[in-house]
Amino acid sequence: MTIPRLLVVDDDAETRGMLTQFLRQNGFIALPCDSEVTIREQLDSGRVDLILLDVMLGDEYGVDICKRLRHEQDVPVILVSALSADHHRMAGYEVGADDYIAKPFNPNLLLARVKAVLHRAKRSSSLTYRRSISTFRFGGWFYDAKRDEVTSPQGYQVSLSRKETALLKVFLGNPHIPLTREEINTALDVTGDGQDAGNGNPGRAIDVLVGRLRGKIETEPKVPELLRTQRGVGYVFAVDVAVEDDQ
Amino acid sequence: MTIPRLLVVDDDAETRGMLTQFLRQNGFIALPCDSEVTIREQLDSGRVDLILLDVMLGDEYGVDICKRLRHEQDVPVILVSALSADHHRMAGYEVGADDYIAKPFNPNLLLARVKAVLHRAKRSSSLTYRRSISTFRFGGWFYDAKRDEVTSPQGYQVSLSRKETALLKVFLGNPHIPLTREEINTALDVTGDGQDAGNGNPGRAIDVLVGRLRGKIETEPKVPELLRTQRGVGYVFAVDVAVEDDQ
């Protein structure tokens, strides 16, 4: 792929400029837009690989724009928002956004997410949606979700604890996507009662859990191939995952 | 089966979002709805394998919606409710719900229940109504309810005590459905006089009882195939049960 072209859509000139500059410094072509009209102009006038879309766009909701865009083409969209509450995030996903970032965001996280979305888009021009969840292959490893068994490249059976399994599933469902500790925690913690989820867990439980999983599914836990650390961000599952459907 | 499609119906956006996200992370396609209208839209626009329906839906009762839906199609429904009192539960079942979960619920329990209902739905598109229950087959074992005899896959006769038999029956009646200790206790305690049921048994009687039953009907009690533990939840009978009627 040539150098990716991104649209930066924000009605606040300062934010827009900052984002654009930042992305350019990191090797992308960044094209600033401030309205749906300018977005369409850009879309018509050339290839666009990704749209960074502010959720609040004047009196328009970015969400709505996203919905309309999704109806017409399949340019990946990352929603950017000052509203970090979970339901807003969900509204974003429901609308078809590929990812969602809350302001103020860690620039490294933004960069990682952008790369991840581009990476995904590259290898799934036709949506490769999971058909049924039963077996996964990743870097020589094999995971059978039905039996909850993990098999190493050498054929050894490895037994994971409940939490380790849950963590692995989270990563298998989000390969190449950097996940923050908070996100992982939420994913594992969802207690369903909708109240303590995302409890301000201050501890380092995720770190320890990741370490334990590494100990089981990394050939050289000190030099992780699968569960990579992204300093200041979180962790990424850094290999492709092949999902095979039932029977 | 391809990947199951679930409707998540709740008028509270946050709960809805959390549930949706959780289910997606666990490999389902989850479609959020907030009213009967949106439910019908989804039902009309594609296959739906299961509906997770909140009992309280604005001023509407989910129960009523469930009743109406049941009249028209036979999509499985799990009712979700903040009201855990037993009579509400019963109202749910009478209305044709396939299962019922009280908030706040353990997410693993929810997941397990969803899988169980989908599992059941798959293998009984035509209702397999029991006429009179007399014999069961499960994982090579055979249980004759008339004579109260259990026969092993190898043909040995195994004798169970009264409680062990009762426990086995509870599981045979609820295969693939995770049962909490409390539920099992209630089921076993119903002495027929229907009065002392649900005594606040504080002990670990169920654990011990399960252990004893395992010792009799598991080939390898240390690695249970039939009576699986669900940590933090309870126990599941993890194999199919074939019911043969008297004739």
Add this chain to the structure above:
DNA sequence: AGGCCTAGGTAACAGCGTGTAACAGAACAC
């Protein structure tokens, strides 16, 4: 380079849930 600060790795520990052996009382048969 060296020094400093912070993020991350991880060993050790503590708390909790479950398995289960041993015990004791209850129920039952004789």
Add this chain to the structure above:
DNA sequence: GTGTTCTGTTACACGCTGTTACCTAGGCCT
């Protein structure tokens, strides 16, 4: 009554998981 079987309780072992503390590694500054 005696003896046997059943069943709940208790106590201990063990594995799982979150916390803490200490150490190392990575960045950033001068």
